[in-house]
Amino acid sequence: MHFFYLTTVLVAFLQVSEATSNHAKHQQTRLDIPSSITTKLENTQECRYRGAYIVCNGFKSHFKIHLVSPKVEMLSATDNDITNLKGRTMGRRKNLKFLNITNNLVRSFRRVFERNTQLKWLIADHNRLGVGHKMELSGVFKHNDKLHLLSMNHNMIRVVPDNMFGAANQLSTLNLAENNIARIHQTTFANLHKLTKLDLHTNKITYLDSQAFRTNKNLRNLDLCDNLIMFTGNNKPLDLTENKQLTTLAMSSNKMTSISELNLSGNRELRRLDLSFNQIGSLDGLALRNNFQLYCFNASYNFIQTIDPLAFRSLQNLHSLDLSHNKISSITRSTLTSLRNLQLLSLAYNNFDHLPEDLFYGNGRLVALDLRGNQLTRWQPNTIYSNINLKFLDLRDNRFEVENMDYFTESLNQQNEFDIGDWASDGHVDDGEDPETILRHRSLSKKVFDRILCLRLSGNPFASQAHSAVVERRVTFWAGRNDCEVRNHGERIFRCGCKNGKLAWSLHRWVAHKQLIF
Known part of the structure; x- marks a missing residue:
C-alpha cells in the first residue's frame, strides 16, 4: 500500500517537473523579463523578440539590462x-554579438565587455562617453578580437588612448x-590593420600626425570634415x-591652404x-x-585665385568639378581640355568678366554648366559650340544685356539646329499645359525638342521683362512670370516644371543619380 502511494506521488512529481521545465525552457527562449517590468509602463509597451534577437527600445528608466536573457x-x-x-x-551574456545602446546616458565602458568575446557590432551613439577621467576608454576592447563595427558618434570623447x-x-x-x-597620433589607430572606413568629422582636431594612417593600408573611406586641421608648424x-585603396577623402571645413599639404601621389x-x-x-599643377x-572633385568655398594649366591634366575620368564660390578671374583654354568625361562643372560666384572662346571645347560630354554670380557681360560665339550634350545652363546674376546676347542666341541656334520662329509669341505657358500638347500645336519635332537647353537668365540687367522674353523666345524658351523654363520631355530626369511662379527643375535629381556630389 505504501509502495503504491509512493509510486503515485513520484509519477505526479515527475510530470509536474517536466511541465515546469518545458515551460521554463519555452520562456527562456523568448525573453527572461518578468511581467513586472512591462506592467509599470503607461502604454503597456513590451519588448519584441525573434529568437535570440531582442528589441527593448524606448523603455526609459523602466528597462533593466540584467533582466535580459543570458542567451541573447x-x-x-x-x-x-x-x-x-x-x-x-554583461559578462553573463557571453553569446552577445550585436549591441545597440544609442541615445542613452552611458558614461564609461571600463571593464564592461571583457567577457563578451563574441561581440561583433557595438553602436553607442548619443551617449555621454568621455565624461570624467580622460582614460575611461583605456583598454576597453582588449578582449574583443571579433569586433567588426564600432560606432560612438555624438559623445563627449576628448582623448582616444x-x-x-x-x-x-x-x-x-x-x-x-x-x-x-583634439589630437590624432601615429599610434592612435596603429593596430587597426583591417580598417576600411573611419569617420572623424565634427571634432576639434588641431593636431594630425603625418603618419596617422600609415598602417591602415585597407582604408577606403576617410572623413575628417569640420575640424581645425592646419598643416603648419609641427603639423607636417x-x-x-x-x-593605396583609398577611394573617398573628405576634408571640407578645415584650415588647409594648399592641396600640396596632402600627399596623394600613391592614391x-x-x-x-x-x-x-x-x-x-591656388590649384597646383x-x-x-x-x-x-x-571621379568627383569639390574645391568650392575657398580663396582660389589661380589655376595651373596642368592642374587637371591627369583627371581624364573626372565627371564632376565644383570650383564655385572662389576668387577666380581668368582661366586658360588648355585648363579644361583634358576633362573629356566631365559632366558637371560649376564656376559659379567667381570673378569672371569673360570666358575664352572654345573654353569647353574638350568637354563634349558636359551636361550641366553653372556660371551664376559672375561679372559676365558678353557671350563668345563658340563658347559652347561643341557641347551637344549640354542640358542645363545657368547664367543667372551676371551682367548680360539684350544687345550682348546676340552671339549667344546665334551660337545656340547653330548648335541645336532648329528653327526658332515665332511659335510662342505670347511668351507664356500655363502651369498645367502638357509639353506633348505644345509640341503638337506648335508643330515642333520631338528630335528638336529633345535637344533644348534648360536655361536660366534671371538676375541680369535686361531693359525690361519684354526684352527678357524676346531673348528667351529666341532660344525656344517660354518666359514665365519672374523666371523662364524649358521642359525637356526627351529624358524625364531633366524635366523642369513651373509651379506657383517659381522655377523648379530636376538638376539635383540628375546629380544625385550620377553620384556627382558627396
Whole structure:
C-alpha cells in the first residue's frame, strides 16, 4: 500500500517537473523579463523578440539590462536611460554579438565587455562617453578580437588612448564623429590593420600626425570634415601614400591652404575628394598628377585665385568639378581640355568678366554648366559650340544685356539646329499645359525638342521683362512670370516644371543619380 502511494506521488512529481521545465525552457527562449517590468509602463509597451534577437527600445528608466536573457545574441536597447553598464551583468551574456545602446546616458565602458568575446557590432551613439577621467576608454576592447563595427558618434570623447582598441584588430568600421577629439597620433589607430572606413568629422582636431594612417593600408573611406586641421608648424603634410585603396577623402571645413599639404601621389584609386570650405589659394599643377580615377572633385568655398594649366591634366575620368564660390578671374583654354568625361562643372560666384572662346571645347560630354554670380557681360560665339550634350545652363546674376546676347542666341541656334520662329509669341505657358500638347500645336519635332537647353537668365540687367522674353523666345524658351523654363520631355530626369511662379527643375535629381556630389 505504501509502495503504491509512493509510486503515485513520484509519477505526479515527475510530470509536474517536466511541465515546469518545458515551460521554463519555452520562456527562456523568448525573453527572461518578468511581467513586472512591462506592467509599470503607461502604454503597456513590451519588448519584441525573434529568437535570440531582442528589441527593448524606448523603455526609459523602466528597462533593466540584467533582466535580459543570458542567451541573447542581438540586443537593441535604444532610447532608454541606461547610465551604467556593469561588467558582471554583461559578462553573463557571453553569446552577445550585436549591441545597440544609442541615445542613452552611458558614461564609461571600463571593464564592461571583457567577457563578451563574441561581440561583433557595438553602436553607442548619443551617449555621454568621455565624461570624467580622460582614460575611461583605456583598454576597453582588449578582449574583443571579433569586433567588426564600432560606432560612438555624438559623445563627449576628448582623448582616444593608444591602447583603446586592444585586440580589436578585426575592426573594419569606426565612427568617432561629433566628439571633442583634439589630437590624432601615429599610434592612435596603429593596430587597426583591417580598417576600411573611419569617420572623424565634427571634432576639434588641431593636431594630425603625418603618419596617422600609415598602417591602415585597407582604408577606403576617410572623413575628417569640420575640424581645425592646419598643416603648419609641427603639423607636417598628411602622408597617405600607404593608403593605396583609398577611394573617398573628405576634408571640407578645415584650415588647409594648399592641396600640396596632402600627399596623394600613391592614391591611384581615389575617386572622391572634398576640399571645400578651406583656405586654399591656388590649384597646383602636380598635386593630383597620379589620381587618374578621380571621379568627383569639390574645391568650392575657398580663396582660389589661380589655376595651373596642368592642374587637371591627369583627371581624364573626372565627371564632376565644383570650383564655385572662389576668387577666380581668368582661366586658360588648355585648363579644361583634358576633362573629356566631365559632366558637371560649376564656376559659379567667381570673378569672371569673360570666358575664352572654345573654353569647353574638350568637354563634349558636359551636361550641366553653372556660371551664376559672375561679372559676365558678353557671350563668345563658340563658347559652347561643341557641347551637344549640354542640358542645363545657368547664367543667372551676371551682367548680360539684350544687345550682348546676340552671339549667344546665334551660337545656340547653330548648335541645336532648329528653327526658332515665332511659335510662342505670347511668351507664356500655363502651369498645367502638357509639353506633348505644345509640341503638337506648335508643330515642333520631338528630335528638336529633345535637344533644348534648360536655361536660366534671371538676375541680369535686361531693359525690361519684354526684352527678357524676346531673348528667351529666341532660344525656344517660354518666359514665365519672374523666371523662364524649358521642359525637356526627351529624358524625364531633366524635366523642369513651373509651379506657383517659381522655377523648379530636376538638376539635383540628375546629380544625385550620377553620384556627382558627396
